[in-house]
Amino acid sequence: MEAFWQSIALWWQSLCDQFTQCFIEDNRWEYITDGLLVTLEVTFFAVLIGIVLGFLLAIIRAAHEKTGKLKILNAIAHIYVTVIRGIPTTVQVMLAYFVIFVNIKDPIPVAILAFGVNSSAYVAEIMRGGILSVDAGQMEAGRSLGLNYTQTMKSIILPQVIKNVLPALGNEFIVLMKETSVSAFIGLNELTRGGDIIRGITYTDMVPLLTVALIYLVLVMIFSRGVSILERRLRASDH
């Protein structure tokens, strides 16, 4: 029994040492906090781009499917979605940094754009499904009152779409946030890379990796909570 307690104490001691080494010495915790800020920055702006672009794409595709108009725009949107969804995110991010924007040295704007564009294709499909899932009678009812297409879309269709797609959209942004970890490939100092740098300096793996993992987990939990609060508010009409 004595030996057991002794080993626990030793383990605890070494954990504390590792912790000190990883985060306290030379203010290494800054790798984590700076990385976290970059991760949040890239995620936030990529989500914005994803929503705006994805929304436009969805409107084009849904309008085409319902009215048969916008043929060319729809074809372009279709190709865009197919290409973007057909290439792994890691490859897209590297293509963006090393091939397309080869002259831009700062990886942050490139990562924001690459993840935003990537996300827009998924958002477009989610929103398109959402628009098509609203009963055709809703559009007819709006139009029969004299509202035009845009007014009906805005006041009647889209509020229902947003309510329907919110869970899927929330999920997409959780995936996006975690996927920003691949931007270490283009030398972006985000959260995962912050942990990697500490691992490289200290030759310890467990503490930095678990710390990074825990931070992602907490971020996702906070975000999920926010989405479900929003969902509950939008469900006021369901009773």
Add this chain to the structure above:
Amino acid sequence: MTTNEKGEVLIHVENLQKTFGKLHVLNGITTDICRGDVLVVIGPSGSGKSTFLRCLNLLEEPTGGHILFEGTDITDPKVDINLHRRKMGMVFQQFNLFPHMTVLRNMTLAPMKLLKKTKEQAEARALELLDLVGLKDRANAYPSQLSGGQKQRVAIVRALCMEPDVMLFDEPTSALDPEMVGEVLEVMKKLAQDGMTMVVVTHEMGFAREVGTRVMFIDEGVIQEQNDPQTFFTNPQNPRLQSFLSKVL
């Protein structure tokens, strides 16, 4: 064709055609609907009666012919159909209330957006109409909290909020439980008695007989027979109509 002495021609339909691909749904319908008319349209399913109704406010775009509403040819692509739809209320089989809005908001949305009514004006009128159909106390309910009959009554007064010149009913009681049909027909009857011009596609023969000023039988996309209800039901001429009536009466 029977004409109605009550008023001038509100809707003139001229050789109306509608095809879906190779399927000819309407094969040349010509008729006049006058102010104060209650035109009841009956026919077997797939006869084109609903398509005829939905063409009247261009929810279905006709593939041929003309529809003159208050003197304007609304099939002309240059005409802004949205302006004319304000004057044509429509009630659907599936109610089509907006599920994310309260009853009151369902009713005030279009008048506020299109007729530039203030919130107070629109709500006052909406409550007045809700009171007429016995649903004033449900003004702040959401559609999901209403019964089928209540939903359809709300749908009727929602259309009335736009102060339309004509009301189009597309099988308004077909999706209702039998015990709720009466309350909706009662509202429609009251509306007819107040002089509203109505076009009603329905299977309710009692309503056609009692409330209609004219009954029209459509089959295979043409008007097979139309007459005043009395003659229509007691002395049908067309063999198709005779066979249809023998099945439904």
